[in-house]
Amino acid sequence: EPEVTQTPSHQVTQMGQEVILRCVPISNHLYFYWYRQILGQKVEFLVSFYNNEISEKSEIFDDQFSVERPDGSNFTLKIRSTKLEDSAMYFCASIRANYGYTFGSGTRLTVV
């Protein structure tokens, strides 16, 4: 069964550093998403991406965040200057219209 692949599974970074979280969505999917889950809290929507542009973003997704689909296969989330409160599990998801979401296994980001 096709999978959404996320790398790395765990990343530790120092506060103020830039991080890039990587995702490879399912190849024929058209819509891409990032969600995050702070430990013990809800899974929260960050951003959706379609046709090479952001289609919706949440209040969390401020100027420190950006997304990119640089080469037609990868879908990346960049955090420019990480803060302690960015520590969370980040999930990538993709869907094709009329089918459900497929989520990746997540990247656990720890900011120290």
Next chain:
Amino acid sequence: GNSVTQMEGPVTLSEEAFLTINCTYTATGYPSLFWYVQYPGEGLQLLLKATKADDKGSNKGFEATYRKETTSFHLEKGSVQVSDSAVYFCALNQRASGNTGKLIFGQGTTLQVKP
């Protein structure tokens, strides 16, 4: 705004017990409703869904019925197994088709099933 509320966990049951995890929602219009499951160390997997009132979603012995009158989508299973131990998330999608829009999640309920 739209929101989903789940019962607090953890829920601890013995094998073969009956499971109910409550989920209620607040939304305008006619959202689609979902249950996702997260096994330890894995991503979120769709367990079941319902896209309109009175629909029943079912999968792997789990069921949930979309109740518009009570704005609920409670998850049930008649006889749980140790392998059902996981975190369960209720979610809604504002778009009636259930496709392409963002998901709004509840806080998750941890289920522990003991042999």
